[in-house]
Amino acid sequence: MSNSASRLIRFLSDENVDKRLEKFLKEKGVDIISKQKGLGNGELATFSKSEKRILITNDEDFSNSEYFPKEKIFSVVWLKIPQDKIELSKSAFLNLLKETKPEDFEGNLIILYGDKFRIESISSELT
Numbered sequence: 001m002s003n004s005a006s007r008l009i010r011f012l013s014d015e016n017v018d019k020r021l022e023k024f025l026k027e028k029g030v031d032i033i034s035k036q037k038g039l040g041n042g043e044l045a046t047f048s049k050s051e052k053r054i055l056i057t058n059d060e061d062f063s064n065s066e067y068f069p070k071e072k073i074f075s076v077v078w079l080k081i082p083q084d085k086i087e088l089s090k091s092a093f094l095n096l097l098k099e100t101k102p103e104d105f106e107g108n109l110i111i112l113y114g115d116k117f118r119i120e121s122i123s124s125e126l127t
Contacts, residue, residue, distance in 0.1 A: 008102045011077075012048050014057035015039070018083055021056075024090050030097070032056075045073040054105050058083065063109055065123035073122065075105040080113050088114045 011032040013022045025032050035047060041061055045068050048055045054075040055062060062068055062076045077096070081089045096110065096117050104110075104119060111118045 009097075009105060010051070010053045012044065012051070012053035012055045014044060014055060014059060014062075016058045017056050017079065018086055018089065020086050021089050021093065025093065028094070041067075042072075048074045048076075052106075054110075063111070065109075068122070069125040070107045070122040071125050075108055075110070076122070077110045077112055080111055085114065092117070 009031070011025070011030060013032055013034040015034065015037045017034075022032055022034060033053070035044065039047075041059070044055060045062070047053070049072060052074050054077055055073065056077045056079065058079050060078070062073070063078050068076070077093075079089065081092060092112055092114050096112055099117075100110075100119075107122055109120045109122050111120070
């Protein structure tokens, strides 16, 4: 992904994401914000949808489309990398940005592992 393309993608960091990853991504020019601690999952999902921000989280709940169908959340990057592996998280995230296009995110769950990622469509409330 080019530097200009990365600016088209906007992220929202869940409170459970290591702040060092958020800081690193900001330093790389990524548009990423976090909301105050204690915001409920539903409120995060609503904000993600209304602001068209991709939620970065370690919370498995966001991978469940029964709780968070695509009508309720814009997109999710679910980190499946141990929190204490910050360098691995950084390199995996950079690889994700390099290997994807902005349109790969909307309506999708991206499961990010240390050495790969998988993109799945978030199911609809109607299915």
